[in-house]
Amino acid sequence: MGKSSLLWRRAAVIQAVRRFFQEHAYLEVDTPVRLPCLIPEAYIEPEEASGWYLQTSPEICMKRLLSAGIPRLFQICKCFRRHERGARHLPEFTMLEWYRSEADYTDLMTECEALFAFLAEAQDQREVVVGEGRVGLAAPWERLTVAEAFSRFAPIPLAEAMAQGLFDEIFIQHVEPRLGWERPCLLHDYPAAMGALARLRADNLEVAERFELYVGGLELANGFSELTDADEQRARLLADQATIRTQGREPGPMPERFLTDLANLPRSAGIALGLDRLVMLFTGAQSIDRVVAFTPDSL
Amino acid sequence: MYNASDLRKGLKIMIDGDPYIINEFEFNKPGKGQAHYRCKMRNLTTGNSAERTYRSGDKFEPAPLEERTMQFLYSQGSEFHFMDTKDFEQIVLDAGHLGDNAHFLVDNMEVEVLFFKGQPMDVTLPIFVNLTVTQADPWAKGDTSGTDTKPVTVETGYILQVPPFVSEGDRIQIDTRTGTYVTRVK
Numbered sequence: 098m099g100k101s102s103l104l105w106r107r108a109a110v111i112q113a114v115r116r117f118f119q120e121h122a123y124l125e126v127d128t129p130v131r132l133p134c135l136i137p138e139a140y141i142e143p144e145e146a147s148g149w150y151l152q153t154s155p156e157i158c159m160k161r162l163l164s165a166g167i168p169r170l171f172q173i174c175k176c177f178r179r180h181e182r183g184a185r186h187l188p189e190f191t192m193l194e195w196y197r198s199e200a201d202y203t204d205l206m207t208e209c210e211a212l213f214a215f216l217a218e219a220q221d222q223r224e225v226v227v228g229e230g231r232v233g234l235a236a237p238w239e240r241l242t243v244a245e246a247f248s249r250f251a252p253i254p255l256a257e258a259m260a261q262g263l264f265d266e267i268f269i270q271h272v273e274p275r276l277g278w279e280r281p282c283l284l285h286d287y288p289a290a291m292g293a294l295a296r297l298r299a300d301n302l303e304v305a306e307r308f309e310l311y312v313g314g315l316e317l318a319n320g321f322s323e324l325t326d327a328d329e330q331r332a333r334l335l336a337d338q339a340t341i342r343t344q345g346r347e348p349g350p351m352p353e354r355f356l357t358d359l360a361n362l363p364r365s366a367g368i369a370l371g372l373d374r375l376v377m378l379f380t381g382a383q384s385i386d387r388v389v390a391f392t393p394d395s396l
Numbered sequence: 397m398y399n400a401s402d403l404r405k406g407l408k409i410m411i412d413g414d415p416y417i418i419n420e421f422e423f424n425k426p427g428k429g430q431a432h433y434r435c436k437m438r439n440l441t442t443g444n445s446a447e448r449t450y451r452s453g454d455k456f457e458p459a460p461l462e463e464r465t466m467q468f469l470y471s472q473g474s475e476f477h478f479m480d481t482k483d484f485e486q487i488v489l490d491a492g493h494l495g496d497n498a499h500f501l502v503d504n505m506e507v508e509v510l511f512f513k514g515q516p517m518d519v520t521l522p523i524f525v526n527l528t529v530t531q532a533d534p535w536a537k538g539d540t541s542g543t544d545t546k547p548v549t550v551e552t553g554y555i556l557q558v559p560p561f562v563s564e565g566d567r568i569q570i571d572t573r574t575g576t577y578v579t580r581v582k
Contacts, residue, residue: 140430140452180401180431180452183423265429266449273426293428309427319427344453369427 098380100387107376107388111173113219114193114372117212123169123195128158130175134350136294139340142179143349144188150349151177154369155194156294157355160323163196163365164358171195173372184384185315185374188393193375196367201322202295202306205366206283209310209318210236213281216379226381227313230278239279242286242304250275259288276311284309294330295321310370312378320368327359398456403433406573408440408459408510411448415440415459415512419495440510440517443492462511463520468501476501478509478516487516494518499554500525500572521572526581527551532564 098106118125130152135143144151155172162170176192197204217223217234224233247255251271258267276282285308289297292305306322324330331351338348376388386392398409407418420436431452438445440459466478466487474491476498487509491498493516500521501507508520531549545557550568558577562568569578 138428140425140428181423181425183425186423186425265426265432265451268426268429269424269432270449291428316427 098382098387100390103376103380103382103388104390106380109220110216110376110379111372113216114173114212114375116219117215118171118195121169121208123171123197124167126159126162126167126170126172127174128155128162128172130155130177132157134352134355136352136355137334137337137341137348138293139337142346144177144179153178154192156367156369157352159194159196160362160367161355161358163198163363163367164361168198168363169196182393184386185377187373187385187389190385191372191389193370193372194367196323196365198363198365200366201364202285202308202320202366205320205368206238206240206285206308209281209283209320209368209370210238216375220379222379225312225378227278227315227378228383230313232278232313233280235280238281238283239277240283240285241276243284243288244286246272246276246284255288259290264288264291273311273316274314277313277315282311284311292324292333293321294324294333296324296326315374315378316371317374317378318368318370321366323362323365323367325359325362325364327356330359331356398458400431400433400450400452400454400456403435403450403456408461409456410459411437411446411456414442415461415517416446417459417518419445438495440493440512441515443490459512461517463508464511465506466509468503468505468507468519470503471498471501478507478519481506489516489519496575497521497572499552499575500527500570502527502551523572524569524578525572526567526569527554529558529562529564529566529568532558532562532566534563 131146131149132152133149135150135153136157141153143153154176155174159170159172172194174192175189177189179188181188213234224231244255251267258264286304287307289303289305292307295305295307298304298306308320309316310318341348373385373388377385382388403421405418405421409416416437416439418435418437422434425431433450436447464480466480469477469479476489476494477486479486497519509516510518527550529548530551533546546560547555548558548562549555556577562580567581569581571578
């Protein structure tokens with residue numbers, strides 16, 4: 098497929114995504130991309146912009162709108178993450194993010210199935226091609242806990258990988274490449290230490306209500322039941338800031354207004370999905386470079 | 397000192413006391429996890445290949461290589477002969493040390509020869525080289541079968557994909573970093 102056909106397909110996917118959320122009563126928002134403070138994340142390096150930062154995700158502004166009483170909202174926007182460049186990464190990429198009140202992460206998993214069913218219908222495409230494989234998109238998808246995925250695919254169990262600080266290594270090498278080949282895989286229940294902004298499970302404080310979506314080994318989305326406890330959230334952000342300092346980086350200021358507004362955050366769930374990767378999936382493109390108009394190298 | 401985020405194809409770094417060049421490079425990172433850099437590398441001293449994965453935070457010493465501008469004279473079997481144009485000193489590099497660079501060497505071409513502790517290890521080529529096409533299938537005008545490239549052989553024996561209008565005897569420019577066609581030259 099040539100560049101022009103790929104850009105037509107990209108536009109068609111984006112238009113179908115918008116229709117899906119409009120039909121499900123979501124408000125489309127466009128919030129500022131340059132912000133005075135971000136959520137500190139241990140392994141995401143923001144781009145500075147005249148003393149402020151380019152967003153690494155739109156979550157601060159979107160959660161503040163959710164706290165202000167908008168029950169369902171979505172956004173398609175640019176995000177910036179320094180040094181992230183590979184066949185599946187661009188330092189400037191397009192994110193689809195959506196939030197829903199009175200919902201938890203299992204509702205979002207189901208909504209992912211519905212979104213893909215809608216896109217499959219709109220694209221007239223029941224399966225996608227990833228490398229040598231074909232993956233059918235029909236629901237129900239596979240739901241696998243992180244612990245189950247490790248016992249199935251990894252050389253050591255999850256607890257041991259965590260204790261040795263080898264989660265990412267083992268995940269990248271043994272687990273991720275094998276997820277979502279028969280049907281899309283919803284990998285859920287991350288160790289509490291990897292909860293980020295997710296609430297812990299009430300019936301099992303060892304795991305966070307967080308999930309990721311994989312199709313043919315490609316990570317597409319990350320969703321949470323949102324943590325609404327501001328003290329707990331502050332403690333986690335401080336821990337992330339400490340990790341950032343151990344890397345010799347200086348974390349930005351704490352997002353105080355976000356933490357204040359967290360008191361009004363309803364029971365809710367949110368998810369971020371890489372839109373460029375979604376287009377890769379529906380076009381069978383092997384490299385993210387193929388599905389964007391320009392890459393940094395071509396500017 | 398290099399950081400993991402400086403790693404890229406062609407970078408030369410020291411590992412366990414030996415100079416290595418990175419031949420292939422793959423970036424991977426779970427959305428919220430640590431970045432990993434999988435590198436396929438060649439030990440410049442032994443010519444052996446190795447594969448290693450690094451993560452953000454890892455640091456590397458640049459390989460202390462000395463560069464000398466030399467002229468490529470000729471190849472004989474797997475031996476490639478070069479000469480320093482100032483003092484006329486000649487050196488020999490074997491194909492194992494040159495790797496893919498051997499595809500782009502033509503007689504009298506000026507290159508940078510890399511020395512480690514006085515021993516020649518590899519060459520740095522110009523980014524673009526012009527080579528003559530020695531074998532190409534003719535382009536059937538009006539062929540709209542959909543293929544937009546065809547394979548040709550250049551004077552060094554290297555085979556690459558080019559647009560269909562390139563014919564035997566043409567000079568073409570090749571990007572030595574990727575080994576791909578750039579343009580036809582007069």
